[in-house]
Amino acid sequence: MCGIAGIIYKDGEHNIGQDMTRMLQSMKHRGPDSTGYALYAKPTEHVVMRYTVANTTTPRDYEFQSRLRRNRAEVESRLARLDAKIVGNEQETDYAFRVTLDYSGELKKIADQIEDIPDCEVLSLGHSLEIIKDLGDAETVCEQYHLDTFSGTHAIGHVRMATESDVDISGAHPYWAYPFSDIAVVHNGQLTNYFQWRRRLERSGHRFNSECDSEIIAVYLAEKMSEGMSLEDAMRLSLDELDGVFTYLCVTADALGMAKDEMAAKPLVLFEGANMIVMASEEMAIRAIIDHEIDTYDPYEGEVMVWTR
Amino acid sequence: MDALTGENQIVYDARGLVEPDCEVPKVAKIDGEKATFDALDLTTRQINLELRWLINEEGVTDVTVHNPGAKHSLGVGLLTRCKITFEGSLGYFGLGIIDGPEVHIKGRVGWSACENMMSGTVVVEGNAGSLTGAAMRGGDLIVKGRLGARSGIDQKGGTILTMGSVGANTGFMMQRGRQVIVGDAGHGLGDSMYDGIIYVGGKVRSLGIDCVPGEWTDADTEFIDRKFRIYDLGTPPTFQKFVCGKKLHNYDNLEASERKLVL
Numbered sequence: 379m380c381g382i383a384g385i386i387y388k389d390g391e392h393n394i395g396q397d398m399t400r401m402l403q404s405m406k407h408r409g410p411d412s413t414g415y416a417l418y419a420k421p422t423e424h425v426v427m428r429y430t431v432a433n434t435t436t437p438r439d440y441e442f443q444s445r446l447r448r449n450r451a452e453v454e455s456r457l458a459r460l461d462a463k464i465v466g467n468e469q470e471t472d473y474a475f476r477v478t479l480d481y482s483g484e485l486k487k488i489a490d491q492i493e494d495i496p497d498c499e500v501l502s503l504g505h506s507l508e509i510i511k512d513l514g515d516a517e518t519v520c521e522q523y524h525l526d527t528f529s530g531t532h533a534i535g536h537v538r539m540a541t542e543s544d545v546d547i548s549g550a551h552p553y554w555a556y557p558f559s560d561i562a563v564v565h566n567g568q569l570t571n572y573f574q575w576r577r578r579l580e581r582s583g584h585r586f587n588s589e590c591d592s593e594i595i596a597v598y599l600a601e602k603m604s605e606g607m608s609l610e611d612a613m614r615l616s617l618d619e620l621d622g623v624f625t626y627l628c629v630t631a632d633a634l635g636m637a638k639d640e641m642a643a644k645p646l647v648l649f650e651g652a653n654m655i656v657m658a659s660e661e662m663a664i665r666a667i668i669d670h671e672i673d674t675y676d677p678y679e680g681e682v683m684v685w686t687r
Numbered sequence: 688m689d690a691l692t693g694e695n696q697i698v699y700d701a702r703g704l705v706e707p708d709c710e711v712p713k714v715a716k717i718d719g720e721k722a723t724f725d726a727l728d729l730t731t732r733q734i735n736l737e738l739r740w741l742i743n744e745e746g747v748t749d750v751t752v753h754n755p756g757a758k759h760s761l762g763v764g765l766l767t768r769c770k771i772t773f774e775g776s777l778g779y780f781g782l783g784i785i786d787g788p789e790v791h792i793k794g795r796v797g798w799s800a801c802e803n804m805m806s807g808t809v810v811v812e813g814n815a816g817s818l819t820g821a822a823m824r825g826g827d828l829i830v831k832g833r834l835g836a837r838s839g840i841d842q843k844g845g846t847i848l849t850m851g852s853v854g855a856n857t858g859f860m861m862q863r864g865r866q867v868i869v870g871d872a873g874h875g876l877g878d879s880m881y882d883g884i885i886y887v888g889g890k891v892r893s894l895g896i897d898c899v900p901g902e903w904t905d906a907d908t909e910f911i912d913r914k915f916r917i918y919d920l921g922t923p924p925t926f927q928k929f930v931c932g933k934k935l936h937n938y939d940n941l942e943a944s945e946r947k948l949v950l
Contacts, residue, residue, distance in 0.1 A: 678873060
């Protein structure tokens, strides 16, 4: 089933970590397997990277802790070799880290170098995007990663009921659009031409970290935008080129968009206020952060909408 | 991991809470045949138990529910004549299989509201999600906002009237009853319908398989006028009428070679 949520403020920064946690927790019944956030803080000149050095399916054997230490040291060593100076380094869990880098080179190089290390995965890379995802419900992930004070302008989130790939961090949403900066996607639905698109995009040099069909959407959109398309045009084209039933949300450094397939088979409820736009698979998620009566509606089939902050 | 069966099964209510042994909260203020209660801190099951207790055991005929909070499955299975007002929105699957109540919702409803509704009236002041009135068998469902996709799918009777527009595949496999759409209709209107009538006041993006324009009669005018008058909806616009072409599900008397030509 899965649940998706998005929020964008037009009047500056708000506590989007707390907002998104409330929204996702209220939809816990739609996906108890994992919870993920793509949060957009105020852009900085530094590059922010979220990465993991082990997955939840990595064997917890006697060597586990030493492998974590080795992997982390290897990550830092490779960053140094790329002239990416670490200016901030936070350990969130045994296996999840957030680093701030002084780096002006190609982001793809960092991602490729880090993901070349066994069990390591870059969750997000950019100047404002931070992707946090892990197993459990929103309150669990929020507490683990201290998201209740995360300030920013827009965010998307996802609660996952795994249907076609493993219950692990790689299979959790949101997906960062490797190797493009600050683009992420959450998706509710199934893509039926996943393997065709995966082969096409792999031939173009893109890598995929999971077997999850949703990962395609992020890379697909980012590639179209890198060819000069606007986010809205890329999303409109996706309605023709991606098969299946889907509603997805895509975020960039300054925009949030939604797209719904021609069958309108996956729900989304929208509220457009004066200073905020909020959307979720269920209205109760919107009401988790708005305590007064509001008018909400379902976008129709084939609709694409984009809002900027 | 334990298998999620039997005693190990986790049951979530609409807010994701485990609710194993729910009891009637009995929080309503009762004044003769009227009652009111606040649903803010109640779970779906508690709200429904409270409604049934009031209506079936306390002799209450008019209940007002404050702060329904878009929780799912509210007001389902109410099988008696009574009046219920929700001062807010309902989530998914609200008012399923109701038979008799007069319900007023001062907000919107999510997907699958009034599924299998048997009789009574439901008036929604706001918008409604997809699959509204699915398999509905009787009664009147009035939506003053807009409707999502596949509204009245498998409809078997009754009337769905919306003052706004509707999404794709409205009236899909409709079998009887009527739909009145004041606004526009999405693609595939009345797709694969067996019978029934769909009236559209706005534009139709496309007709579904075997849905064709129908001939307007005095009975149509009388029906539309009556519904608009009963629910105080103003002056009705000019409608187009659509019915089943009877060539899809009614081809048993055709030759095999003719069947290939039907679609």
